[in-house]
Amino acid sequence: MKKIVVIGGGNMGFTYAEGIYNAKIANIEIIDKSDDRVAEINGMNKMKAATSYDALKDADIIFLAVKPQIAPLVFADIKSIVNKNQLFVSVMAGMTIETIQQGLGIDKVIRCMPNLPASIQLGMTTYVGSKEVAKENLDLVGTILKSTGKAFEVETEDMIDNTTGISGSGSAYIFYFMNAMAEAAEDFGFSREEAKTLTAQTFEGAVELYKQNDISLEEWMNRVASKGGTTRAALNNFDDNNVHNLIKEGTIACVNRAKELAADK
């Protein structure tokens, strides 16, 4: 079995480590610089975690899951330990394959963009490999990524940044919309628990309808909104306030930020 080491046992790194562990497709170890986090992970009695980089020496695949801003520090720490035979998989937003190759003096890099629902096997991940990555390795990592939900390969790194604007950061947009709806529900007099049920069930039902049928979102809106009815009053209000375009602008701000991170800003 291959040995996979994840550097950064936070939200995303731990999610992947756990997905791989549960799928029993590789031996998995986690490296995290936080003593508390390492103790917490070891306390779960599942995966081995450590603060030292020792586990990297005989790793086949190394996941890079620290914040992009601290990646240069990690690169400096591990450059002399890692080697060109190892395959690197980065989940870091805006961190280019070239920067990783140069920072570590290595060749084989797969850059991917996951999202947080990967922690409950409902993740959405896209990935692209450097030209040095053999198809066999790309397929292997594809299988690993699919252990946390859906995953597909994209042609360019630009499409990884674009994914960040939709699914990578997108869970937070959905939480934003849900937060406003749940708050409105509480304003209308529902308890917090009732507001959660009303909001979550509405999202879940709408998503399932969309997924299970080949009907456009506009058509679905029309099926809910009777002419002169209540839904149209809400949708007209959104349109009058340009909400549709503002959401699209938000996705563009997100992609631009990914590109800024790539330029080390």
Ligand SMILES: NC(=O)C1=CN([C@@H]2O[C@H](COP(=O)(O)OP(=O)(O)OC[C@H]3O[C@@H](n4cnc5c(N)ncnc54)[C@H](O)[C@@H]3O)[C@@H](O)[C@H]2O)C=CC1
């Ligand atoms: N959270 C999310 O929804 C998503 C995050 N990402 C990417 O995942 C990466 C990690 O983000 P999160 O997991 O959210 O951050 P996080 O803050 O939850 O986890 C980062 C972990 O790295 C550890 N760490 C810090 N310095 C370290 C070092 N020198 N060596 C080893 N470990 C170190 C921290 O102790 C922490 O546990 C980022 O690059 C982000 O762009 C990508 C897609 C979605």
Ligand SMILES: O=C(O)[C@@H]1CCC=N1
């Ligand atoms: O906000 C961030 O920078 C990371 C990347 C995608 C989701 N979270």
